[in-house]
Amino acid sequence: MREIVPACPKCKSNKYVVRIRTAEKVGTVAGGAVGAGSAYAGFTSGAKAGAVLGSIIPGLGTVAGAGIGAIGGTIMGFLSGCAVGNAVGERIDANIRIKYRCTNCSSKIQG
Numbered sequence: 320m321r322e323i324v325p326a327c328p329k330c331k332s333n334k335y336v337v338r339i340r341t342a343e344k345v346g347t348v349a350g351g352a353v354g355a356g357s358a359y360a361g362f363t364s365g366a367k368a369g370a371v372l373g374s375i376i377p378g379l380g381t382v383a384g385a386g387i388g389a390i391g392g393t394i395m396g397f398l399s400g401c402a403v404g405n406a407v408g409e410r411i412d413a414n415i416r417i418k419y420r421c422t423n424c425s426s427k428i429q430g
Contacts, residue, residue: 329426342408350400350405
């Protein structure tokens with residue numbers, strides 16, 4: 320389904336009108352923070368998995384594997400949180416807020 324973009328009242332065109340994506344940006348940041356926080360809180364499972372894989376090389380491999388597993392788990396949590404937050408924010412912007420801005424004359428338009 321294609322989005323119907325309203326025309327700017329000053330410019331009389333919808334050529335320069337874009338949707339304001341505030342909720343999408345906030346959702347991405349908040350989702351990333353929550354995702355990274357929850358992944359960091361449970362990073363011991365990633366560290367354990369990394370340590371098991373790294374134990375092929377005793378000593379250094381176990382330590383390096385645990386560190387890489389913990390960091391990898393936190394990054395994956397951050398990225399998945401960003402994706403979820405972005406999707407929620409996009410839905411809010413498209414279906415609830417519905418505000419636009421003209422990039423030509425900076426007019427704000429309620430959709």
